[in-house]
Amino acid sequence: MKRWFEPTCAILMALAAVATAWCSYQSSSWSSESSDLASESAKLHRESNMIHLDSRQIEAMQTRLFMEAIDAQMDGNDKLAKFYTARFADELQPAYAKWLELDLFNNLDAPPTPFSPVIYTPRFDQEIHDSRAQATRAEQRSKITGHTASSYLGNTVSLATVLLFAAMAEKFDQRRVRHGSLAFAVALFLYSSVRAAMLPVNLS
Numbered sequence: 012m013k014r015w016f017e018p019t020c021a022i023l024m025a026l027a028a029v030a031t032a033w034c035s036y037q038s039s040s041w042s043s044e045s046s047d048l049a050s051e052s053a054k055l056h057r058e059s060n061m062i063h064l065d066s067r068q069i070e071a072m073q074t075r076l077f078m079e080a081i082d083a084q085m086d087g088n089d090k091l092a093k094f095y096t097a098r099f100a101d102e103l104q105p106a107y108a109k110w111l112e113l114d115l116f117n118n119l120d121a122p123p124t125p126f127s128p129v130i131y132t133p134r135f136d137q138e139i140h141d142s143r144a145q146a147t148r149a150e151q152r153s154k155i156t157g158h159t160a161s162s163y164l165g166n167t168v169s170l171a172t173v174l175l176f177a178a179m180a181e182k183f184d185q186r187r188v189r190h191g192s193l194a195f196a197v198a199l200f201l202y203s204s205v206r207a208a209m210l211p212v213n214l215s
Contacts, residue, residue, distance in 0.1 A: 016180075016181070016189070016193070017181060019193065020177050020178070020180055020181055020193060023173070023177045023193075023196060023197060023200060024173075024174055024177045024178060026200065027170050027173040027174045027177065027196075027200055028174065030166075030170050030200075030203065030204065030207065031167055031170040031171060031174065033207070034163045034164075034166040034167040034170060034203075034207055035163075035167050037160075037163040037207075037210070037212065037213060038160050038161075038163035038164040038166075038167060039160075040160075040213040040215065041156050041157070041159045041160035041163060041213050042156075042157070042160035042164075044156045044213065044215075045153050045154075045156040045157035045160055046153075048149045048150070048152050048153035048156060049149075049150070049153040049157075051146075051149045052146045052147075052149035052150040052153060053146075055142050055143070055145050055146035055149060056143070056146045058142055059139050059142035059143045059146060062135045062138055062139050062142065063135075063139050065134075065135060066133045066134050066135045066136070066139065067133075069100065069133075069134050070126065070133055070134070073099060073100050073102075073103045073126075074124075074126065076095050076096075076098055076099060076103075077095075077099070077103070077107070077124065077125065077126075079095045080092045080095035080096050083095060100134065102131065102132055102133065102134050103125065103126075103131065105130075106125040106126070106127075106130045106131035106132075107125045109125070109130045110122065110124070110125035110127075110130060159210060159211060162206070162210055163207070163210060166203050166206055166207050166210075169199055169202070169203040169206075170200070170203050172196075172199060173196045173199050173200045173203065176192045176193070176195055176196035176199070177192075177193065177196040179192055180192040180193040180196065
């Protein structure tokens, strides 16, 4: 029995040890990449929030100019009204022109101000959208790579169990227990190997 049993256990333990080291390395690599992606996502979210704050501050300033221009027109001071409208930002100028074309006194559906999303596009709107989209993609990739790292870590635990049962198989006195322990170790090794083969590989 020892002619085949002991060599089988030794070969299985050697293969399991190599596979354990490989899965441990892959788990560490994928975990590191997941952390990097999570950091990138957080950075992009912070940048988009800062840009969004700048955009809202600019819009608040333009709203103040718009209200001053309206007040000047209501007072009949066209010169002062033109002074304010000439200082409208590039994104407000076309929106203001479109707003005036909506027949405000007769069109009940016209927006009350030119800052309606229908005609007004805030500054940095595209930059904010792109930054948030990149942050979302990085976050999703972080979750995927984190799941891959967890799968490799689970394989590492399974292969450590293979090592335990393969090493203990030779220590049991009863033949059925020895064979059962070895059979379980072989089955768990095959399962872990197939599972590892289905996972992506990180060579960085």
